[in-house]
Amino acid sequence: MSKTVVVSxxxxxxxxxxxxxxxxxxxxLPKGYGEDFYAIQNISFEADQGDVIGIVGVNGSGKSTLSNLISGIIPPTSGTIELNGxxxxxxxxxxxxNELTGRENIELKCLMLGFSKQDIKKLEPEIIEFADIGKFIDQPVxxxxxxxxxxxxxxxxVTVDPDILVIDEALSVGDQTFADKCLDKMNEFKERGKTIFFISHSMGQVKKFCEKILWLEYGEVRDYGPMKEVLPKYQAFLKEYKAMTxxxxxxxxxxxxxxxxxKATPKKELQPTAEEK
Structure with a gap:
């Protein structure tokens, strides 16, 4: 099975x-100025073709930073990310x-992805049908x-048919009907052997959809492996944290x-974490 994402x-x-x-x-200033903040610290993992990976971790653990790194929106400070697709x-x-209409955004985003105007004209009806936002398609975003x-x-x-899909809390808003529609589409991608990263606070969605779990803890990989092995550890970790004084x-x-x-802190000193209640 070929590697689609290699983070080193x-x-x-x-x-x-x-x-x-x-x-x-x-x-x-020669030595710079300002406070350093390490959102991601020296992480490594690999994803294979067809992997569906849930990225979990409490707020501030670096999940969205990692999604932006994989997507190429921001570059890493150090290390390498190899993508196949x-x-x-x-x-x-x-x-x-925000200033453009939904229809204009479809054209702009597709042009940025390298599609011709002729291709976009063919894709547009499918995109509009899937979005199902009615007359708002011609209103400013x-x-x-x-x-x-x-x-x-x-x-x-999803309509532009990527090889690697990164979903960052995109199903946390909107109605359940649309969420189910999206999950159906993602399952179709899964069957076609695409690599999917799924970031969500909904453990129900993660259990339903993911096969592997990448557990981030404040910028580091705490665990990575099969969903049935890693997710119970993460949930037990949250429970321990809630019991803290x-x-x-x-x-x-x-x-x-x-x-x-x-400023490095020995890992053994750290206690179970979760988002502050």
Missing amino acids: NVTKKFKMYKKPAEKLLDII EVSLIAIASGLN KKYSSGMKSRLGFAIS KEEKKRFKEQVQLKQSG
Whole structure:
């Protein structure tokens, strides 16, 4: 089975500034300026053709950063990402221009993906039918609800038929009927041997759709493997965290902040994590 995605020792560092002037200081000062923030730290994994991988982790663990790295929207600070095939990212409003209508966005996004105007004319009816947003297709996207933006973005991305599909919380908005429609389409892609990354806080959707789990914990890979093995560990981890005292949660958060600022904290000191309640 051929490798479609190979991520090797990838790190993504951002700079955090308290005010705009600090960005200029970062450019002109020899040692730079601003606080380092490591959203992703030295991660490695591989995906095969036909893999359906759920990316899980609490808020701030780097899931969306990883989706943007795989999709080529942002480059890694260090490390390499090898892709075998065309990639399409589906996220709420991803790549949509708020000033353009839905129909104009279809043309713009497809042109950016290399389709000719003749090809776009053939694809447009299928995209519009799948999005199912009625007369809003000819209204500016800034008038859309988040659910409508997600519908249009999903419709464009699946209709252009990518080899690698990255879905970042795109099914978290809108109605269940559309979510089921999207899952049906993704199952069709799965049967055709496409590689799919699925980011969702809905464990029900992850269990229903994914075969592997990539568990991120504050920028690092905590575990990666079959869904039936990794997901129960993640869910048990969340349960442990919820049982922590307020002081234990505070101490852990301080450790995480040190870790993501690039000041290494021994992994054995870390406690189970989950999003703050």
